[in-house]
Amino acid sequence: MGATRIIYLDHSATTYVKPEVANAMAPYHTEHFGNPSSIYRIARDSKKAIDAARAQVAAALGAEPDEIYFTSGGSESDNWAIKGIAFANRKKGNHIITTAIEHHAVIHTCQYLEKQGFAVTYLPVDEFGLVSPAALEAAITEQTILVSIMYANNEIGTIEPIAELGAIARKHKIPFHTDAVQAVGNVAIDVKAQNIDLLSLSAHKFYGPKGVGALYIRKGTKIDTLIHGGGQERRRRAGTENIAGIVGLGKAIALATADIEGHNARIRALRDRLMQGILAKIPHARLNGHPEKRLPGNINISFEFIEGESILLWLDDEGICASTGSACTSGSLEPSHVLLATGLPVEISHGSLRLTLGDVNTDADVDFVLEVLPKVVTRLREMSPLYKGKDGGCNVQ
């Protein structure tokens, strides 16, 4: 256990809660704790706080407040959007279009629906992870009742042409959902201009608390409820409201979207120095994702001849927090479905590293990683049976 200093480079997995956000939340645990459905004054304070947060989320997305529904996070929002639209439109058709690189919250939901009799098309992506609008257009049938395409990929950071994809769905009068969990705060979103009918987001990806998210549902969209019960969220999502969490989400999204360009410029500068440094210093390394159309903080690089987890363990030993892909699969043995979809060979995909920068990172962090990472890669390559010396042949390419 070497390092005492922690260099956090896994902001796409989750972020810390900003102090301003934590402070905004605190009074809603012990003081303003009333159930917003109740009639008395202390409950009306809770109600007002939720209304204010709803307005903050709406403003960040270019939506109306009554189009915002609070949920327990990105996964619930994705499940609700997809199952809700599917079950509500079952009589119209049974076909859903999504992509091969979605988060598991979308993919596993679609797989579940396949067992329930729905047919799902998983659109392929190019080597950069981009979905083709023409492919979407071609996949649409009379039976298509939903298109769900993520805004930005959580592993390789690729940003999809959402407005264009949305326009195609709109033209065919098919509801268009986008999983924007990784996009909020990094890309300027305007649901109206971008033809988005449903949008998922999750607070803990932009310095808000875990366990709270939202689903934007355009007015007039036909959707079933996922969590039935009391009349909360205008009768569409039951459950006593997580007031503190909702207040935190509102505050966090307001902060995250106040100056997206300024924020991105700073992060992107750090990111580019780190990314270019790694590629310059380490041979047999390849950048995954799109060179420009990518999240400002995202780096995803494959190192040949070595395996990702062993890289992570060494980095952790130096106090560097990183991941191989999405957090929820870092304990798994399966290679990333996203990298495979971009055409990366399985054996190389095993040696991938994701570094995602955030507001805490500094130039010193970049310097440190550039010092440590090449040593780690060298060390692991030296014990790899696949590696035959710096310039030698190797049996995986």
Added chain:
Amino acid sequence: MGATRIIYLDHSATTYVKPEVANAMAPYHTEHFGNPSSIYRIARDSKKAIDAARAQVAAALGAEPDEIYFTSGGSESDNWAIKGIAFANRKKGNHIITTAIEHHAVIHTCQYLEKQGFAVTYLPVDEFGLVSPAALEAAITEQTILVSIMYANNEIGTIEPIAELGAIARKHKIPFHTDAVQAVGNVAIDVKAQNIDLLSLSAHKFYGPKGVGALYIRKGTKIDTLIHGGGQERRRRAGTENIAGIVGLGKAIALATADIEGHNARIRALRDRLMQGILAKIPHARLNGHPEKRLPGNINISFEFIEGESILLWLDDEGICASTGSACTSGSLEPSHVLLATGLPVEISHGSLRLTLGDVNTDADVDFVLEVLPKVVTRLREMSPLYKGKDGGCNVQ
């Protein structure tokens, strides 16, 4: 707006978060914020915190830690239990048994399933709100795949004979779910001894945070997932874990179940004085629910000739927080389905008041309510066209 002092008598709607609980949660927002699915040390701290909370919940219920799944609250737990069992066992049968007095999180979920082709029996209750084990036995058919009966009712506080009902379901090899959202902390629960296969709970009912709950699922129970996605909660409930909330739930359930009898004795003494005082001071008032088999903090009384909301408004003016029924219907015009199920006439059910006591309440609170409430009732009766004087006839009985 008269009162400055707040007398909170709506603990069944929600509780404040105890300071010990809030303190336990705080570090998990800003400090130990790592995603528990990640590999590095700061994430392992999150993982440990979740494991510890899981053990606390298991201990409180007599379950094993790996039978506890964290959710976003009571409503999600109920939806998951009911839809999850229903969809997983669809091939076996399509019949569900529940009761007429469940929370909307159960009733509306069952109604949704009716639209999906399931058949639901809503068992009646007696005048005290008790479900009859014989009626359950009689309702079971070859097609029955789930029995869901609440542990304690949220409006009238009636505690059901859960062990006995569970034994009947067990005998017929039918999974038995109980909504114990109101019971945890007030009744000693032992899922094994009581033949419970699934149990829902929600932290904000026992001085924990809002937006977090749990579902106990007995090992070996066949159940579909409600929220698909990442591998969290042993692949059964996706979504980045609400660590702070889960830590708060763990702490709160440990506190709430440490000394149930001592806690109940104190609350029950206050409650009985308030309840008997009201019934003695106010004529034409009737206690709803069971005289003994009721939650220690629950009072539910109907006052003839007047309407509940107007009572609440006056009480609020005096700083007293109360409700007419469950919080989520207090804004609605419909009379309580629970009171109607006990046989109370609709017109009388409109004049019902629920007072639910908790750890903050004192003798002074009881005295104050006993001073204020009779005046409020008198005042409203004086303007009611139904009321013909203290002893006079009236046109609703």
Added chain:
Amino acid sequence: MYSDKVMDHFKNPRNVGEIENASGVGEVGNPVCGDIMNIYLKIENNVITDAKFKTFGCGAAIASSSMATELVRGKTLEEAWDVSNKAVAEALEGLPPVKMHCSVLAEEGIHKAINDYRKKQGLEPWVEKNPHSHDDTEMSCGT
């Protein structure tokens, strides 16, 4: 949830009570719905010189009764007939959508009391111009 005006009329309701030998009485609502309003009018020379009410119901029902009796006092029957539920709600600085039916009840109570008077006078009862479709009430018991 309620405006200050509603709370004022709820907490200090004007004109509570009955009028003995009222010129016209309107009883509307029913206890199953949780709202009953009795409106009592004293009418002299086609003018409402006194108006009182007794109401079983929620805060909005009591406030609407109070406001409606205030609004019709001193008005001719024709003027009083034209006091719409919207006018009552507006005078109360708005009612929540689920509570709009209370203002409708108040309007109906006044109308019924006026027609009760007209019938007693041997006159044709007036006909509701636009019987309430209750479009503006989100839900309404018995309608």
Added chain:
Amino acid sequence: MYSDKVMDHFKNPRNVGEIENASGVGEVGNPVCGDIMNIYLKIENNVITDAKFKTFGCGAAIASSSMATELVRGKTLEEAWDVSNKAVAEALEGLPPVKMHCSVLAEEGIHKAINDYRKKQGLEPWVEKNPHSHDDTEMSCGT
């Protein structure tokens, strides 16, 4: 997630490298699964006098290789053959269930190296007593 022992063998792996003109070599795993182990044994008078490895894989794969080579050093071939994956995992103070297959790989690597030696000696290769059903591995690529 990993025991201290695993981390020690991961960070300070024993016996990394190849043995030139090894008496027996065992190559197991495949890059598609994300694990490859090459085990090199030097065998003199039926005793393993040196054991080395090269491994492409996760922390558990590297630690298992390190531990397995440690365990077989100085052992007769018969004794080394009996070093089970469980023994490797136990010596590492446990492996997470999803990583148990790494210890299986190490056992297979040793077995393969021993049989490689036996074949070179013109001897019958030994047969796996209980070919791994991999019951104890939660998931395992290629099995």
